[in-house]
Amino acid sequence: MVVGSPTVQCPRPGREQWCRETRRFAAGPGVRALPKSLCHAWGAGPAAILPAEILGLRPTKDGWAEFTVEPRLGSLSWVTAAVPTPSGRIEIDVRDGQLTLSVPAGSRLRWRGQTHVGPTTIRRAVPRPAP
Numbered sequence: 001m002v003v004g005s006p007t008v009q010c011p012r013p014g015r016e017q018w019c020r021e022t023r024r025f026a027a028g029p030g031v032r033a034l035p036k037s038l039c040h041a042w043g044a045g046p047a048a049i050l051p052a053e054i055l056g057l058r059p060t061k062d063g064w065a066e067f068t069v070e071p072r073l074g075s076l077s078w079v080t081a082a083v084p085t086p087s088g089r090i091e092i093d094v095r096d097g098q099l100t101l102s103v104p105a106g107s108r109l110r111w112r113g114q115t116h117v118g119p120t121t122i123r124r125a126v127p128r129p130a131p
Contacts, residue, residue: 051081055092064090066108069101071126087118099126 051057056070064085071094073079078095088104103109103118116122 051083051092054079055081055094057081057083057090057092060110063087064107066110068110069099070111071099094126097125097128099124 054072054074054076056068056072058068060066060068064083064087067090069092071079073094078093080093080095081091083090083092085104085107087106089102090104090107091102093100099122101109101122103116103120103122105119107118109116109118109122111122
């Protein structure tokens with residue numbers, strides 16, 4: 001279906017509301033309609049909450065110029081995440097008791113009493129949760 005066309009048809013019964021909204025918010029010819037909106041802020045909540053709560057990845061200075069990490073995997077066997085920052089992506093992977101973390105240039109990681117200045121990649125053992 002192409003949004004913006006005066007001939008938008010509702011493909012199945014029960015989709016009338018969706019079709020009305022599609023016609024109402026049409027951006028113009030050539031824009032493809034999606035069955036859901038990806039623009040709502042509430043839909044992005046887990047993208048910020050999961051790295052913060054499970055990996056303990058938190059900024060301590062504006063713009064992620066400095067940040068900390070404190071993984072708490074609980075019963076998860078592994079976790080991986082990438083957090084975009086003004087300095088570049090912070091990439092973190094925790095599995096099999098090993099943490100691998102990329103610190104972008106222009107950022108500093110403060111972890112376990114040490115400061116790691118980017119660009120660098122940290123590989124360290126992390127305690128596994130008790131079964």
